[in-house]
Amino acid sequence: LILGHEIENIGGDPDPDLDPGNSKPIICQRCYDLDSKGTTLLSSSSSPSSSIPPSTFTKMLTKTLTPSVLSSSVILILVDLFDFNASDSALSYINNLIISSGSKAKVILGVNKSDLFPSDTITPLRAESYIRRELEIAGIECVKGQGSVKLLSGKTGFGVEALMGKINKELRMSSREKVYVVGGANVGKSTLLNRIISKREGKRIGRGSKKNKFSAELKSVGGVTESNVPGTTLGVIEIELSEGKKLYDTPGLIVEGSFLEYFKGEELKKVVPKKRVEPVTYRVEPGGSLMIGGVGRIDLHEDCKSFLITVFVSNEVKVHPCKTEKAEELLEKHFGGMLSPPVCEEGNRGERLNELREGGWEDHVFRIDGKGWKEAAADVTLLGLGWFSITGSGEAKVRVQAPKGAGVFLREESL
Numbered sequence: 451l452i453l454g455h456e457i458e459n460i461g462g463d464p465d466p467d468l469d470p471g472n473s474k475p476i477i478c479q480r481c482y483d484l485d486s487k488g489t490t491l492l493s494s495s496s497s498p499s500s501s502i503p504p505s506t507f508t509k510m511l512t513k514t515l516t517p518s519v520l521s522s523s524v525i526l527i528l529v530d531l532f533d534f535n536a537s538d539s540a541l542s543y544i545n546n547l548i549i550s551s552g553s554k555a556k557v558i559l560g561v562n563k564s565d566l567f568p569s570d571t572i573t574p575l576r577a578e579s580y581i582r583r584e585l586e587i588a589g590i591e592c593v594k595g596q597g598s599v600k601l602l603s604g605k606t607g608f609g610v611e612a613l614m615g616k617i618n619k620e621l622r623m624s625s626r627e628k629v630y631v632v633g634g635a636n637v638g639k640s641t642l643l644n645r646i647i648s649k650r651e652g653k654r655i656g657r658g659s660k661k662n663k664f665s666a667e668l669k670s671v672g673g674v675t676e677s678n679v680p681g682t683t684l685g686v687i688e689i690e691l692s693e694g695k696k697l698y699d700t701p702g703l704i705v706e707g708s709f710l711e712y713f714k715g716e717e718l719k720k721v722v723p724k725k726r727v728e729p730v731t732y733r734v735e736p737g738g739s740l741m742i743g744g745v746g747r748i749d750l751h752e753d754c755k756s757f758l759i760t761v762f763v764s765n766e767v768k769v770h771p772c773k774t775e776k777a778e779e780l781l782e783k784h785f786g787g788m789l790s791p792p793v794c795e796e797g798n799r800g801e802r803l804n805e806l807r808e809g810g811w812e813d814h815v816f817r818i819d820g821k822g823w824k825e826a827a828a829d830v831t832l833l834g835l836g837w838f839s840i841t842g843s844g845e846a847k848v849r850v851q852a853p854k855g856a857g858v859f860l861r862e863e864s865l
């Protein structure tokens with residue numbers, strides 16, 4: 451990573467089922483809240499375990515993507531470049547389905563949300579080599595040798611024409627007629643499909659009704675509902691393409707361990723980035739910390755040198771540097787305000803903080819060998835929230851504190 455943006459100095463003084471056979475779908479708390487109130491109530495008390503079990507979605511996908519369907523279709527797997535590691539479980543599941551069926555599935559990997567990055571920081575080439583490396587590490591073989599990793603943005607339309615060209619070519623060359631779109635929840639499937647529909651119709655199509663979202667099988671809906679909340683598009687949706695070709699949208703597989711689980715409706719809008727992410731680099735001294743809103747923090751151990759930590763999160767997630775010894779005090783004082791999201795009123799700060807801490811917090815400790823000052827050594831990724839790249843010399847001893855169950859991983863090569 452070439453650091454071309456602002457560097458802040460820290461470490462000194464603290465700166466301020468759906469079972470297809472069932473006519474009535476089972477909906478999770480999130481979907482219910484979203485449908486009835488337009489918001490969700492996600493908290494530690496409404497953890498993924500209280501939602502539709504992820505197995506409901508995988509079972510449904512297994513029923514849909516039978517070996518004969520796989521062999522006679524083009525499969526578009528969609529992943530989110532911003533939150534790629536959250537796609538791991540969905541990708542592995544789909545990969546196993548394809549590989550174990552022994553089918554000759556034609557697979558295209560669409561890497562969505564590419565608009566979120568400054569192109570001088572993460573070039574398309576860099577993004578593609580990162581994705582291929584991650585696929586290798588995760589043992590995803592279904593895309594291998596097919597050369598079809600497409601960088602996209604459903605939001606801006608970037609790469610969508612090229613993607614459709616690729617899909618049409620694959621359909622034509624293999625004499626197939628169906629395209630199935632699969633991926634984790636929140637990767638932007640609905641946004642992309644609406645763009646595809648609008649291109650087909652030559653105009654922007656309105657949103658589908660909420661009723662549509664919960665129907666088991668839908669044919670040619672006018673639009674697909676976009677949301678901030680994972681798991682809201684249930685059922686398989688059929689969209690007519692040209693010349694009798696059809697595209698099917700499958701339900702987004704639930705991502706376990708996402709930080710998104712800890713936020714409510716309005717807060718989610720802050721956490722899921724809509725605009726280009728502006729990375730900020732902090733120089734963190736030993737014994738220094740970065741507070742990540744009110745939902746976690748990253749500490750640099752006293753027993754190492756200083757490091758540059760570049761933060762890639764939604765611009766609305768407030769990151770504050772402080773001394774580790776002052777971090778707890780700062781959290782209690784500014785939680786939900788200066789340290790947001792979560793967002794809360796002065797009066798319910800304690801209550802919301804307790805809610806977030808109900809399941810306890812845990813430490814994730816990483817030791818990272820620096821590669822010098824010109825290149826980031828590794829990224830610490832926080833599922834659903836973003837990542838921190840670590841640059842410097844010597845060994846960085848990093849600890850991340852976050853709610854128990856929230857996914858924190860080390861990406862051994864920086865994006």
Ligand code: GDP
Nearest residue numbers: 563603604605635636637638639640641676677
């Ligand atoms: P789905 O659950 O996969 O159907 O995802 P949605 O289409 O509902 O999108 C989830 C969130 O990501 C929404 O807040 C969208 O506005 C946002 N989103 C979807 N596609 C893009 C994209 O290409 N770029 C950006 N920046 N945001 C996107």
